[in-house]
Amino acid sequence: MECGAGLDGPAGIPSATLRAGLSATTGPGPANGPANGPANGPANGPVSERRTTTVLFGDLVGFTTLAEARDPEDVRELLSTYFATARTVVGRYGGTIEKFIGDAVMAVWGVPLSHEDDAERAVRAGLDLVAEVTALGASVGAPDLALRVGLVTGPVAVTLGALHEGMVAGDAVNTAARVQAAATPGTVWVDQETRWLTEATVAFSDMGEHLLKGKSEPVRLHRADMVVASAGGAQRVDGLQAPMAGRDAELRQAKELFHATQADGRARLVVVSGIAGIGKSRLGWEFDKYTDGIDDELFWHRGRCPSYGDGGAFWAFAEMVRSRLHLAEGDDASTVEDKVRHGVASVARNAEEAAWLTPRLLALVSGGGTGSFDRTDLFSAWTTFLERVAGDKPVALLFEDAQHADDGLLDLIEHLLRTTRARLFMMVFTRSELLDRRPGLVRARGATLVELAPLGDDAMAAVVDALVADLPGRARAALVGRAEGVPLYALELVRSLIDQDAVVARDGRHVFVDQAHAVVDLDRLATPTSLQTLIAARLDTLSPLERRTVQDAAVLGSSFGYDSIRALAALLTCGGGSERHDLSA
Structure with a gap:
């Protein structure tokens, strides 16, 4: 991810990117919107030409059975919601709905305008559609309702100027329908061409060769498993990486709140605690990839609250502004001042406003502090700068490790939420101790708390299976049990097995080879050093009484009752009831 976004475009609009740290996606706008109207079409009626497009076919599974058991009005409302969802998702990725056929949907990318990443947009949209239909089914008491999607990239005959049905025709259209029919419910399957065009961004599983109706030769198909990078493959992480599992509801909630800010212009804050x-x-990374892939302009900023050092009260926010102004770590004071003046001048409404903003931003980026300015004055200036940068576009601020945040930064976040006129969407990622210290952060209007609980065994099994192939049942159960619902624990445990040669890399994946358990005793898996230090850091945040409770309980195992603790340490006589309650939570 390249840090910084230019501010030298006309009227203050960035000439190269719209995301500080991420390139923007620009395109024709929502499906069936103005970009598909006459202004972008040929002047003298429809014209046919040959184009390479990506075609999506999606079909509901389980809908017929559901419809037979429901009132017709309920069925109509469900279908209407499904159609509206499909239009919204396809539009976000710059696609066009070609038609609905009963409970099936056909969409196309590359018409009326082509983009170099049309195939990637289509795969992202397919994955989102599958997730949205699953959520829709759960919301109406129909857990078996699912969508299966087929995607094919290839040449088609395009009728430019045609609206909706009849825009594209050709073998790719027919093949996409056949691929969809071959896919399993709740999945997205693609052809070889689509996989080749998107493999830098999407992880795939080879589903083998399939003989499709109308094809003389078998066709190799691939299942799209997950997005693993930003648009175009930026920030892809190769090697051992745990997938996101069991967090679909939380990610969907973040997406919905973000799009609500887009729609109504109200600032929102999402505090993610765990x-x-x-x-x-990982939730922030998935949201990052999502916003980078949709067909909307967005000003994106990310900052981390340092746990040590003298970074200044507003370090995380200063980090965001530095990237926005293209400030480099090695810039001298003169260069910093020149960049700040230039950046401010490109967005300020007039010279007077620029003269007011510049010294207050210099105070921020030069040390993450306040200088000699009044805090109220600074907050007003920083808020104004964000509003000028964004204009009428959404602006996102992501604060990581906010448990280390200074009260000044938390005051700023609350000030932005309360006063800004920008379409501001903030996400704060923190451990629970921040909310113990600052409970009002999630009580403000526009604030939402998302608490991440440990994953259930099924979700953890999915994480473990994605990390290591061919796991026998005993090994899977051992890893799931030791991970205790924490994905990072599973990842570090697998890394320890790699270090001991119980898991080896083979044909692009990691495989469990210690079938005889000669290398590792699965019943006595040692805790990796990386986890020991992580757990030690958590213990250091406890009060003395809480820490004593944990130390006493360690001899009892991973679960214990109050009676055992009472017998071991007689804590009830120490006034420790509330602390024990916190530990059990």
């Missing part, structure tokens, strides 16, 4: 390793950063 223990270390539970998946807070």
Whole structure:
């Protein structure tokens, strides 16, 4: 991810990117919107030409059975919701709905305008559609309702100027329908061409060769498993990486709140709380990839609250502004001042406003502090700068490790939420101790708390199976049990097995080879050093009485009752009831 976004475009609009740290996606706008109207079409009626497009076919599974058992009005409302969802998702990724056929949907990318990443947009949309239909089914008491999606990239005959049905025709259209029919419910399957065009961004599983109706030769198909990078493959992490599992509801909630800010212009704050390793950063990464892939302009900023050093009260926010102004770590004072003046001048409404903003931003980026300015004055200036940068576009601020945040930064976040006129969406990732210290952060209007609990065994099994192939049942159960619902624990345990040669890399994946258990005793898996230090850091945040409770309980195992603790340490006579309650929570 390249840090910084230019501010030298006309009227203050970035000339190269719209995301500080991420390139923007720009395109024709929502499906069936203005970009598909006459203004972008040929002047003298429809014109046919040959184009390479990506075609999506999606079909509901389980809908017929559901419809037979429901009132017709309920069925109509369900279908209407499904159609609206499909239009919204396809539009977000710059696609066009070609038609609905009963409970099936056909969409196309590359018409009326082509993009170099049309195939990637289509795969992302397919994955989102599958997730949305699953959520829709759960919301109406129909857990078996699912969508299966087929995607094919290839040449088609395009009728430019045609609206909706009849825009594209050709073998790719027919093949996409056949691929969809071959896919299993709740999955997205693609052809070889689509996989080749998107493999830098999406992880796939080879589903083998299939003989499709109308094809003389078998066709190799692939299942799209998950997005693993930003648009175009940026920030892809190769090697051992745990997938996100069991967090679909939380990610969907973040997406919905973000799009609500887009729609109504109101600032929103999402506080994501959970223990270390539970998946807070991964949720932010998935949201990052999502916003980078949709067909909307967005000003994106990310900052981390340092746990040590003299970074200044507003370090995380200063980090965001530095990237926005293209400030480099090695810039001298003169260069910093020149960049700040230039950046401010490109967005300020007039010279007077620029003269007011510049010294207050210099105070921020030069040390993450306040200088000699009044805090109220600074907050007003920083808020104004964000509003000028964003204009009428959404602006996102992601604060990581906020448990280390200074009260000044938390005051700023609350000020932004309360006063800004920008379409501001903030996410704060923190451990629970921040909310103990600052409970009002999630009580403000526009604030939402998302608490990440440990994953259930099924979700953890999915994480473990994605990390290691060919796991025997005993090994899987051992890893799931030791991970205790924390994805990072599973990842580090697998890394320890790799270090001991019980898991080896083979044909692009990691495989469990210690079938005879000659290398590792699965019943006595040692805790990796990486986890020991992580757990030690968590213990250091406890009060003396809480820490004593944990130390006493360690001899009892991973679960214990109050009677055992009472017998061991007589804590009830120490006034420790509330602390024991916190530990059990």
